[in-house]
Amino acid sequence: MAIGRRTFTGGIAASLAAAKLGFVPGAAEAATRSYRGPNVVIVRFGGGVRRRETVDPEHSFAPFLRHTLTKRGVLIPDVRIAEIDGMDTSHAEGTINILTGRYAAWRDAGSTGLTRKIVPAAPTLFEYFRKAFVVPAHQSLLINGEDRPQEEFYSFGTHRHFGVAYRSEVLSLYRYKIWNLGRKLARRDGSDEDLVAASKKLAELKEFELFGHEHVPSEEIEKFWSGWRSEFGDSGLVNQRGDRLLTQLALRAMKELRPRLMMINYQDPDYVHWGNASHYTRAIAIIDDGLRQLVSAADTSDHYRGRTVFVILPDCGRDANPLMDVPFQHHFNTRSAHEIWALILGPGIEKGRTLDKVQDQSMIAPTVGAVMGFRTGQAETGPISEIFS
Numbered sequence: 001m002a003i004g005r006r007t008f009t010g011g012i013a014a015s016l017a018a019a020k021l022g023f024v025p026g027a028a029e030a031a032t033r034s035y036r037g038p039n040v041v042i043v044r045f046g047g048g049v050r051r052r053e054t055v056d057p058e059h060s061f062a063p064f065l066r067h068t069l070t071k072r073g074v075l076i077p078d079v080r081i082a083e084i085d086g087m088d089t090s091h092a093e094g095t096i097n098i099l100t101g102r103y104a105a106w107r108d109a110g111s112t113g114l115t116r117k118i119v120p121a122a123p124t125l126f127e128y129f130r131k132a133f134v135v136p137a138h139q140s141l142l143i144n145g146e147d148r149p150q151e152e153f154y155s156f157g158t159h160r161h162f163g164v165a166y167r168s169e170v171l172s173l174y175r176y177k178i179w180n181l182g183r184k185l186a187r188r189d190g191s192d193e194d195l196v197a198a199s200k201k202l203a204e205l206k207e208f209e210l211f212g213h214e215h216v217p218s219e220e221i222e223k224f225w226s227g228w229r230s231e232f233g234d235s236g237l238v239n240q241r242g243d244r245l246l247t248q249l250a251l252r253a254m255k256e257l258r259p260r261l262m263m264i265n266y267q268d269p270d271y272v273h274w275g276n277a278s279h280y281t282r283a284i285a286i287i288d289d290g291l292r293q294l295v296s297a298a299d300t301s302d303h304y305r306g307r308t309v310f311v312i313l314p315d316c317g318r319d320a321n322p323l324m325d326v327p328f329q330h331h332f333n334t335r336s337a338h339e340i341w342a343l344i345l346g347p348g349i350e351k352g353r354t355l356d357k358v359q360d361q362s363m364i365a366p367t368v369g370a371v372m373g374f375r376t377g378q379a380e381t382g383p384i385s386e387i388f389s
C-alpha cells in the first residue's frame with residue numbers, strides 16, 4: 001500500500017473504466033442474512049486534532065482516551081492521511097475517507113453559496129453493512145453536529161450499486177428542527193403568524209436537503225424525536241449543545257434505537273479556526289468525557305456489553321507551526337495536518353498494545369468491514385490486520 005504523494009488519476013481512470021463497462025444502476029437487492037456480529041461505534045475525534053493534545057501522554061487533554069482506554073485496545077499512534085495533489089486535509093474529506101476507505105471519494109451535489117453539498121461517490125460503511133445484512137436504517141446510524149447540515153449527506157453515497165436504499169438514519173439538532181417544524185405545521189399548532197414563520201424557517205432548513213432525496217424519518221425515528229420533544233421541548237435551551245449534545249443523542253440512541261453501527265461526528269475542536277487555543281483544548285476534553293460516557297454506557301448495557309468495538313480517530317490533523325498568525329489551522333497541507341492516530345478496542349482486538357507501524361486513514365473502513373463481516377469492495381486498501389487477537 002502506497003503512503004505518500006498520490007494523484008487523482010488512478011481513481012478517475014478506474015471510475016471511467018467502470019462507466020465504460022456500462023453497469024446499469026442496481027435495483028435495491030434485499031439482504032437475507034440477519035446480523036449477529038459485534039456492534040461498532042466509530043467516534044470521529046473531529047474538527048481536526050493534533051497528536052500532541054490527544055495521544056501524546058505528556059500533553060494530552062484527553063486523559064480517559066490516553067490513559068484508560070488505551071489499556072483496552074490497540075493504539076496506533078502513526079496513522080497518516082496520504083498527500084494527494086489538489087486535495088485538502090479537512091473535515092469532509094477525512095470523514096468520507098473514514099466512511100468509504102477511498103481518498104477523494106466525493107462529489108459536489110450542487111453546492112450553492114455557503115451551502116456545501118459534498119456527497120460520497122463510493123459506498124459508505126452504512127451501505128455496505130445494510131446491503132450485506134438485514135438491518136433497519138435506524139440501527140445504522142449517524143450522529144451529527146448541529147451547525148453542520150452539510151454532514152447530513154454522509155448517510156449514503158452515489159455509487160450505482162449502493163445508494164439511498166441502504167442509507168443510514170441521521171440524528172442531529174438539524175434533523176430535530178425539521179421534524180418539529182413539520183409536526184407543528186401538520187397539526188396547525190399555533191397562530192397564523194406562527195405558522196407562516198414556521199413554514200419559512202422549514203424552507204430555509206430544507207435548503208440543505210439533497211435535491212430529490214428529502215429525508216423521510218422512519219417510524220422509529222419519529223418515536224425517538226417525539227420522546228426527545230417531551231423531555232426537552234421546543235426551545236433548544238434544555239438539551240445540551242455542541243459536542244455534549246452529540247454525546248446526549250448517542251447515549252439516548254443506544255438505549256432506544258440500539259444501533260449496530262453508529263458513527264458520532266464530534267466537531268468542536270474546529271472552533272480554534274477563530275484563533276482561541278483554549279477553545280480547542282477544552283473541546284478535546286469534552287469529547288474525552290463523551291467517550292467516557294459512551295464506553296460506560298456500553299459496559300453497563302446488556303445489548304452492548306462485551307460485544308461492541310470502538311473505533312476512534314480524527315478526521316484530520318492540524319498545523320504544528322507556532323509561527324503562524326493563527327495557529328492550529330489545517331488547510332495548508334502541512335505535514336502535521338496529515339498526521340493522525342487511531343485507537344481500536346473491543347472483542348477480537350488485542351488489549352494494551354501500541355502498534356508502532358505507519359497505517360493509513362483509508363484502512364479504517366476495511367477494518368470496520370473485517371470486524372463486522374462484510375467486504376468493502378471499493379476501498380483502496382485492506383484492513384489493519386495486526387490489531388486482531
Ligand SMILES: [Zn+2]
Nearest residue numbers: 047048270273
Ligand atoms: Zn476546520
